[in-house]
Amino acid sequence: MESIKELYKIGLGPSSSHTMGPNKAAKIFQKRNPNCKVTAELFGSLALTGRGHLTDVAIKRVFSNQDVEVIFNYDDTFDYHSNAMRFKAYDNGEIVDEWLVFSVGGGDLKEFGEPRGKSAKSIYPHHSMTDILAYIEKENITLAEYVYKHENNDIKDYLTEIFRQMKQSVQDGLNATSVLPGRLQLKRKCNDFLKNYHKTNSFNMLIYANALAVSEQNASGETVVTAPTCGSSGVMPGCLVTYQQVNNTPDEDIIDALAVAGIVGNLAKHNASISGAEVGCQGEIGVACSMASAAIAYLQTKDPELVEYAAEIALEHHLGMTCDPIDGMVQIPCIERNAISAVAAFSSANYAIASGKEHFVTLDSVIKVMKDTGHDLQEKYKETSIGGLALHSK
Ligand code: SF4
Known part of the structure; x- marks a missing residue:
């Protein structure tokens, strides 16, 4: 198990999974692609309740100096976790970077397929x-x-x-x-x-x-x-x-x-x-x-x-x-x-x-x-x- 610092975090509401997580993911992708046009496609629960939870606002805030489009995909889902986001960065119309990432709760992010229970940041030897x-x-x-x-x-x-x-x-x-x-x-x-x-x-x-x-x-x-x-x-x-x-x-x-x-x-x-x-x-x-x-x-x-x-x-x-x-x-x-x-x-x-x-x-x-x-x-x-x-x- 990870540090309890990963559990208790100070941040902006209203939702750790729908605002804090997407905001964090957007910041990571923005650093990778500071000058590109960006799309952020939201799936599952993020698409269905993202407007109410202000997910699009949390993402757009990060790309305030870039061309950004938030897409609500109501049709596709991923078994790995409902809260999926796919960021794409474009340069002259070509995709130059793409990232599928999941907001798994409490503001935490996981990559597709990453084991859910395990973490490189584990510090506790016991799990029960x-x-x-x-x-x-x-x-x-x-x-x-x-x-x-x-x-x-x-x-x-x-x-x-x-x-x-x-x-x-x-x-x-x-x-x-x-x-x-x-x-x-x-x-x-x-x-x-x-x-x-x-x-x-x-x-x-x-x-x-x-x-x-x-x-x-x-x-x-x-x-x-x-x-x-x-x-x-x-x-x-x-x-x-x-x-x-x-x-x-x-x-x-x-x-x-x-x-x-x-x-x-x-x-x-x-x-x-x-x-x-x-x-x-x-x-x-x-x-x-x-x-x-x-x-x-x-x-x-x-x-x-x-x-x-x-x-x-x-x-x-x-x-x-x-x-x-x-x-x-x-x-x-x-x-x-x-x-x-x-x-x-x-x-x-x-x-x-x-x-x-x-x-x-x-x-x-x-x-x-x-x-x-x-x-x-x-x-x-x-x-x-x-x-x-x-x-x-x-
Ligand atoms: S889990 Fe759902 S019903 Fe419960 S506090 Fe969060 S948004 Fe509200």
Whole structure:
């Protein structure tokens, strides 16, 4: 597995796979061909929801000084991954460079045929929670120490910056007043929930407010942290920022919890997928909830078995969750779903802690089931906006 730096990234919303990934690919191709006319052909989910996700804008921004055309190909797809892009560079009408590349989730890119689970950047020797738990027991270290043992020395600084941005995104969202972009003209709701919290002192209202603040920022194309994706970027801040506000938790403890959640996200990414276009929303919101639940269980107990159980519960009860956003925009159901799943992360952690350690399904098994379920989901439920909720907008 790769560094958790590859999981937590600061970038512009609304979609790590549909804006961050294509933007990154465009930058690479632009460097290779700085003076050519360029076409960028989008396939699969990128074609079907690219307009709503602003994929074309993310690509055109990179080639602002060149002749560029973005083509939406609704007919052809690739089995390797739905999110395919084919860049071509032309000189005097002749193709001088061509690149087929895939945006596989969380802003990551893969070349055609590149093994999905393996990476030259792998730094972790273990690929399952079962092996990690056995290792830390043998070494007598915590899950957070496991991360620090395998990452570079600057990982705590990196995670400190990640948490700083999560708090900033919450604050920016609470300060913003603009209507969200797109046909639906959605109003932001985070401040209504914050007012409700001040009136009722309800913990859940504060979680909703903080998760919504970030998700609404993401929907507006503002800066968020992928955790594990942009679409699901409200869940972790909704949990961790709220936890800190209510418990006065020092940043160092939150950083440890972020590290532990990173293991869970990494396992899902390595052994299944964090791409809605590949496995549906279970891979985005489901994994975000699992990560957040692990983080909360760690903050409350430090017990690795309870962390595993909390993460397992959270993911198990998101299995089969579809991705069918209205108008192809990361708004409905995405924004509300972040808030609901942030509360579910607390419920999952509390349930695990209250019920004890005995359980029959492991996190490793649930991740495998998520992959299988995702592959069995029909394409219309995998970020294509041709089925489900997408057909039921006003
Ligand atoms: S429904 Fe879920 S997976 Fe799909 S765009 Fe929204 S947050 Fe992402």
